[in-house]
Every structure is written in structure tokens, then in C-alpha cells.
Amino acid sequence: MQALLRTAAAAAALTLAAGAHAVVAAPFYESASFVDESVANGDYYIDATRFLGAGFTVSQAEAVSAIGGNFTQYGDGNNIFGAIVKLDGNGGLQGQLSANVVAEAVFTPTGGDQSVALNTVLQPGQYAVVFGSGLFGTTGSSGLVAGQAAIGSPSFLQYDGSGVSAFTGDTLRVTVNAVSAVPEPASALLFATGAMALGLLRRRRA
Secondary structure: OHHHHHHHHHHHHHHHHHOOEEEEEEEEEEOEEOOOHHHHOOEEEEOOOOEEEEEEEEOOOEEEEEEEEEEOOOOOOOOEEEEEEEOOOOOOOOOOHHHHEEEEEEEOOOOEEEEEEEEEEEOOEEEEEEEEOOOOOOOOOEEEEOOOEEOOOOEEEEEOOOOEEEOOOOOOOEEEEEEEEEEOHHHHHHHHHHHHHHHHHHHHHO
16 A cells, blocks of 8 residues: 555656646737627728737736737738837837837738737737738738627727827727636646645554
8 A cells, every 4th residue: 555655656746747737828908709700791901001909017027929800801811010119108109110019920811710829938028919011021911800799998090101099990909918827637637636635644653
């Protein structure tokens, strides 16, 4: 019996040492829930003359894994960019948008709810996720679908090359996913078994 308990305890220690975790990507920020374009009545264009997105606040460091949104199916088939931009304390920009980009990704929107991988760690502060064209080698155009179902009180913005301004005409869907490490079910069970074994060993020695 003691040998069995010691084996379980050793397995628990190995589990902790190995740090066995499953990395899970979950929405950190969603401006709205998805409404299909067929019932949403249009979209708002994205190209080299106008970028669209939404502002959000980070209260503790977040490991971002992807950004996305609900894109129109009627783009021109060329690529656009998605970027996370650092805002100042008033929700604006100091200088050009390109000078405040924290991380960016280039992709081709194909319509519907779509995300693109973007890996960065955001420190506490104010940010925006924006989509547009004309930067980072992109030449395409697309749109964010109108009439999405707002989550909370989202703060939408647009950038036309001269600065950031509020976009108040409609509700758009943009998303930011962050990763978190959680114990795998098998690892969690093994750890629990090992912890029990350690407790029993200590009790028998007392």
C-alpha cells in the first residue's frame, strides 16, 4: 500500500514539475455578438482611407492570440490588415496610427465571423483593435457588417489618416482572444490523486 501511495505522490510531483497544461484561447474582448450579414442590412467599408475598430481596456497583462470580426462577403478579395494600437489616456493617438501599432497581422477577409492569429502580450492600458488597408503591404478593401448585437457599451472608432474619431453610426463586431493555461483533465486528476496520497503518507507517519 505504501509503495502505491509513493508512486501516486511521485506522479503528482512530476505533473507539477512538467507544468502539464492545455492552452485555451477565449474571447478577452467582444464588442458585440454575431449577427449574420443576410439580416444585418449592410456593412461599413474598410480600405486605405478609413480604418474601423473598437477601443478596449486591459487591466492586467494579457497574452493575445488572435483578433477578428464579422466581415462582409463582398470585399475585393485582396488582403487587409488587423492591428492592435496603443491609445493614450484619453482614448486618442499620439501621432500617426502606424507609430502606435503594438502588433499587426495581414489576411484576406472571406466573409462572416473570421479571426487571424496575432501573438503579443498587452500590458495594462488603453488599446484599440482596428482593421484597414494601405499599411503593411495591404491593398484590399472589405467591410465590417452592420447591426451587430452590442455586448456592454462598446466604444467604436474610425481613423481617416488625420486622427481617431468616434464611430457612432452602428454596432460592429470585433474580437480579441487571449490565451490562458488551465490544467488538462488527466493532469488535474493525477494531481488530485497525488495530493491525497501525500496527505495519507503524512498521516501514517504522524
